[in-house]
């Protein structure tokens with residue numbers, strides 16, 4: 706089995722710090738080749754070039770003749786290890802979580818392409834968590850064997866906290882949360 710390239714199709718209009726942290730963590734988790742597509746913004750391109758290849762064009766055009774799987778929460782079929790046998794790329798939406806989810810992966814990628822689509826279970830995972838789960842499945846695990854927290858609560862003080870209503874993997878007894886995100890959210894809160 707050749708290892709597929711990870712493609713993150715940048716779909717957000719703004720390249721925020723939160724998105725940047727998730728992209729960085731996603732490439733660290735994947736470890737193999739990562740490509741960012743649909744990156745029109747100069748500032749985003751400059752930063753992303755340090756962690757992967759970057760293209761202005763969408764994956765929908767760039768990879769239209771290749772064999773790809775889009776990770777899409779609305780896909781009918783759950784992904785399994787054999788799905789990775791002969792694909793060129795696994796595609797993740799560069800889309801921040803929303804609550805409730807708006808089906809943006811389907812609207813912006815799946816519905817506009819001929820790529821196959823697979824889900825990673827019923828929970829809406831963050832970009833980096835989706836890459837973690839996809840890699841674990843590629844390496845032989847089943848979705849049902851991967852422990853996922855349904856939400857994460859970030860405590861600011863005794864009476865104040867922020868709930869992130871997204872799925873994050875649990876490794877041992879620890880939640881694998883995007884490095885730097887807690888500090889970022891805490892600093893943002895103090896700036897308000």
Ligand SMILES: C[S@@+](CC[C@H](N)C(=O)[O-])C[C@H]1O[C@@H](n2cnc3c(N)ncnc32)[C@H](O)[C@@H]1O
Nearest residue numbers: 776777778798802806807808809810825830835
């Ligand atoms: C934070 S999610 C955004 C999902 C978006 N709100 C939607 O409704 O499509 C970021 C990306 O991770 C992947 N992802 C997250 N959870 C998933 C799931 N349960 N199944 C398949 N892909 C998932 C998708 O590629 C998605 O575009």
